[in-house]
Amino acid sequence: MADPKHLDLIAERVERLLLRHEELQRTNALLLDQVASLKNERDSLRSRLNAARARIDALLDRLPADADFMPKDTE
Template sequence: MAHSDTIDQIAERVDHLLLRHEELQRTNALLAQQVQALTSERDQLKSRLAAARARVDALIERLPTSAPASPEASA
């Protein structure tokens, strides 16, 4: 009987490990989806930031250049 009990315990443990493995695979798949979504969002934000910087740079280029302030102008 002890031999049968040992086999039953091993079988139960293997079943538990298989369930845990499946659970971890599902969790890993969900995390991979989240990483993909966040990566996509980050790339979109970087693209928007680059576009905004380009617009700001273009506006700065359009600003009139002022002559350096002379000491006489402040007196």
């Protein structure tokens, strides 16, 4: 028959492992939420960047084609 002291040590270790497992599951869930939030923020920033690029392209298209608007070098 197994030593009761040895069984108690094993039971204690199993309890600690179960607690650690639960803690890791909670941490993982929080990290998954954070990843989802960061992905949403990234997508929003990417959309804003694309909109800003489109506005800049539209402004560039409105500029005159000739170079008369450019300042000439003074010598």
